Amino acid sequence: MILVTGSTGIVGTRLVFDMLRKGKTVRAMRRDGSDLEFMRTVFRFYDPDQGDSLFEKLEWVQGDLTDIFSLEEAMKGVQTVYHAAALVSYAAGDAKKLIELNGEGTANVVNAALDAGINKFCHISSVAALGRPANGSPATEKNWWKKSTNGSVYGLSKYMAEREVWRGASEGLPTVIVNPAIVLGPAKSDQSSGMLMALLRKGVPYFPKGSAGYVDVRDVSAMAIDLMDSEISNERFILCSETESFRNMLNMSAAIYGNKKPTFAIHPWMLSIVWRLAWFGLLISGAQPRITKETARSSSLESRYENEKIKAALGRDFIKTQVSLEYYSGFYQ
Numbered sequence: 001m002i003l004v005t006g007s008t009g010i011v012g013t014r015l016v017f018d019m020l021r022k023g024k025t026v027r028a029m030r031r032d033g034s035d036l037e038f039m040r041t042v043f044r045f046y047d048p049d050q051g052d053s054l055f056e057k058l059e060w061v062q063g064d065l066t067d068i069f070s071l072e073e074a075m076k077g078v079q080t081v082y083h084a085a086a087l088v089s090y091a092a093g094d095a096k097k098l099i100e101l102n103g104e105g106t107a108n109v110v111n112a113a114l115d116a117g118i119n120k121f122c123h124i125s126s127v128a129a130l131g132r133p134a135n136g137s138p139a140t141e142k143n144w145w146k147k148s149t150n151g152s153v154y155g156l157s158k159y160m161a162e163r164e165v166w167r168g169a170s171e172g173l174p175t176v177i178v179n180p181a182i183v184l185g186p187a188k189s190d191q192s193s194g195m196l197m198a199l200l201r202k203g204v205p206y207f208p209k210g211s212a213g214y215v216d217v218r219d220v221s222a223m224a225i226d227l228m229d230s231e232i233s234n235e236r237f238i239l240c241s242e243t244e245s246f247r248n249m250l251n252m253s254a255a256i257y258g259n260k261k262p263t264f265a266i267h268p269w270m271l272s273i274v275w276r277l278a279w280f281g282l283l284i285s286g287a288q289p290r291i292t293k294e295t296a297r298s299s300s301l302e303s304r305y306e307n308e309k310i311k312a313a314l315g316r317d318f319i320k321t322q323v324s325l326e327y328y329s330g331f332y333q
Contacts, residue, residue: 003027003078005063005109006085008034010185010193011124013042014221015082020054021047022225029063029074029085035188042186045331065105071112078116080228083109084124086161088154088193095153103160110168120174122228123165124220127179127213127238127305128155138304141179141236162236169234176227177236180220181213181305184324186331200249200325201332203259209247213240213305216319216327226314240305241318252322256329 002019006012007028019026030036043051063070065085075081087094087101106123113121131145145159162177169175187194220239227237244252247262254261311317 001025001027001078002080002082003029003074004082004084005029005065005074006083006124007058008036008039009084009086010183010187010191010217011180011220012082012084013039014046014185014217015084015224016058017043017046017054018221018225020057021050025059026057027059027061027074027078029061031064032062038188042331045186065101065108068108068112071108072115075112075116075118079119080121081109081113081118082122082124082224082228083165085109086124086126086158098153098157099160102154102157103164106161107164107167110164110173114168114171114173118173120176120228120233121165121168122224123162123175123177124224125162125165125177125179125236126155126158127181127240127303128152129158129162129179130238130305131155131159132303138306139238140306141238141309174233176224176232176234178220178224178227178310179236179238181215181238181240183217183220184214184321184328185217186328197328197332200253201257201329203254203257203262204250205260205262209245210303211243211245212303213243214249214321214324215239215241216321216324219318223310223314223316226316230313232313235313237310237313238305238307239310239318240307241324242321243304244321249321249325252325256325257333 002024004012004015004019004026007016008030012028016026016028040052040055043055045051047054061070061074063074065071083106085101085105087098089098110121127139129145130139130143132139145155165175165177182196183193184197185193187197189195189198219241223237223239227235250262253259307318
């Protein structure tokens, strides 16, 4: 029996789909009120013929990262765990919740896994947990989050989560950690990287001057499963296909969706005005802004990541970003 936390998220959904397709028995942990119909729609996109029948094979269990008893119940009879549940937010008001769910919540999952005698544990982390190298060089698996003006509370929370996973490894829990870059895949417009996908579909006349790393959710899932099925243990791996400028991402998407390419560069000082206006709008309307201080700052930075370790370990390469954007346009259109 395999347990997947965060089973209705972008990565969790693909993990569940891939393992069911391999004939494995999967228990999917979800919170009360999770949108299962959207998850079913994603299954149908991945496999129009078998999507529904695969979805029906899932064993569901309700649980919450802050509820220790629900985690213990979810792990009964389980041999392996994929921990994909996490809160992704760059809103200042979510700082406490990020630490509680991602940091303390992961500690609860690790403790439950240790008590249950889990054979192997996969933690879906993030490149945000690596921080940003001070010298501008590509981040590697040897990098660790450090407090800086370019850091984020989300990155801190994922670093805290990793610390708990490493603590579990030191206590006898065989572990692999994957650090995906921005994950491209089917998602709602308010669901982590789904906000980016919504922006790429809509198109905008402007572009921030930074860059970021991207990875297809199909690669994240396949590589995580391969690592868990291997003898590799107590290692971490960056999952990043390519680094692309935001301008190039918008250009590629414009060609796919028939939008005009952006021509106006947004400078950091302009973004600082935008996020302040968004914050002011929050005070008036109470609506959560899509542009925050942290997202505005990160969109002006150059981010690069090494991916040689995972390619050497598994002997496989990544899906190109252009191919990913074209593939998922079929879902969004």
